[in-house]
Amino acid sequence: MSHESQKQVRIGVAGAGVFGRNHANKIRANGRAELVGIYDLSASRAEALAEELGTKAFTDLSALLAHIDALVVATPAVAHGGVARAAIDAGKHCLVEKPLAATAEDADILCDHAAQRRVVLQAGHQERYIFSAMGLFDVAARPNRLDAVRVGLPSLRGADVSATLDLMVHDIDLARLLFRADPVQIHAKRLAGQPENPDAVEAVLTFPGGGEARFLASRAAEERDRRMTIEYAAGTVSIDFIAKEFKDGPGFGLHADFATRIPDPMGAATADFIAAILGEKPVVISAADGAAAVRIAETIDQATRA
Numbered sequence: 001m002s003h004e005s006q007k008q009v010r011i012g013v014a015g016a017g018v019f020g021r022n023h024a025n026k027i028r029a030n031g032r033a034e035l036v037g038i039y040d041l042s043a044s045r046a047e048a049l050a051e052e053l054g055t056k057a058f059t060d061l062s063a064l065l066a067h068i069d070a071l072v073v074a075t076p077a078v079a080h081g082g083v084a085r086a087a088i089d090a091g092k093h094c095l096v097e098k099p100l101a102a103t104a105e106d107a108d109i110l111c112d113h114a115a116q117r118r119v120v121l122q123a124g125h126q127e128r129y130i131f132s133a134m135g136l137f138d139v140a141a142r143p144n145r146l147d148a149v150r151v152g153l154p155s156l157r158g159a160d161v162s163a164t165l166d167l168m169v170h171d172i173d174l175a176r177l178l179f180r181a182d183p184v185q186i187h188a189k190r191l192a193g194q195p196e197n198p199d200a201v202e203a204v205l206t207f208p209g210g211g212e213a214r215f216l217a218s219r220a221a222e223e224r225d226r227r228m229t230i231e232y233a234a235g236t237v238s239i240d241f242i243a244k245e246f247k248d249g250p251g252f253g254l255h256a257d258f259a260t261r262i263p264d265p266m267g268a269a270t271a272d273f274i275a276a277i278l279g280e281k282p283v284v285i286s287a288a289d290g291a292a293a294v295r296i297a298e299t300i301d302q303a304t305r306a
Contacts, residue, residue: 008034009274012064014083015074016040016049018157019097023072024053026270033274039064040075065090070120070277073097077161081106088113088121095273097124098173099165100290104298107291114287120276122283123290125173126265133262134246135254136230136237137177144211145231146175151200151218159219163193164201164297164304168217171228172205172300173293175215178230179207182292188303192220195305203300 050057114121193199200218235249
């Protein structure tokens with residue numbers, strides 16, 4: 001699509017919440033994109049954000065789609081599948097915030113439709129940029145064990161789906177990359193919340209060769225905690241994202257200054273999305289990877305009800 005490289009990519013944002021605002025600001029800050037409008041079912045929310053950002057408000061998705069080349073989907077997760085499918089079927093490129101969809105079936109449909117329409121479909125797993133900046137994806141060895149804790153205070157944001165799809169899905173995606181495989185066995189337990197929509201979940205994933213990932217995700221905690229330890233034969237890498245502590249136990253030459261190396265992961269994802277639309281590089285975070293994370297999250301939630 002080199003013919004598109006001479007013009008700005010016209011991008012709209014679906015969802016006028018916190019993530020919608022963040023994505024819209026990244027689009028505005030990118031010199032190769034034009035923020036065309038904000039879509040939201042709530043006219044007042046769409047109008048407020050559009051006025052703040054100097055763009056147009058839409059409550060009719062098809063009306064916005066008629067004026068854009070690409071859409072960033074930052075609606076509540078249960079709407080990701082429907083909104084993204086409408087955009088893709090209209091021939092628009094899509095960046096969909098995590099999770100790619102609320103069900104594995106919907107995620108697979110998005111992948112299939114994007115392939116048929118030959119449009120870019122990028123999953124919003126921006127934390128990959130942080131781990132790339134650390135250098136963890138350059139480590140040749142696979143871990144023996146990974147432990148990830150991702151807990152926060154009670155919040156209605158993201159509560160339309162389980163804590164697994166809302167929070168743990170980040171760590172699922174990262175573990176797939178570090179173990180370079182999908183899990184072969186999954187055990188899980190609901191710690192809080194309703195069976196159909198748990199607020200706290202712990203899971204154990206076993207990977208080919210016996211590697212193990214243990215996850216704890218909660219949106220019902222009394223204080224925030226965000227840590228990861230990755231055990232290799234040569235030693236343990238530990239990261240405390242809240243205390244900003246980083247230990248490269250194996251001496252892999254990892255980068256403790258990762259926060260300064262990648263100060264704006266969402267901005268980097270926006271730039272990569274635009275570059276993929278313009279045919280300059282492949283999609284950095286593939287729809288297939290986004291769908292795989294949803295599929296594993298769904299299996300975890302099913303295991304909590306077994």
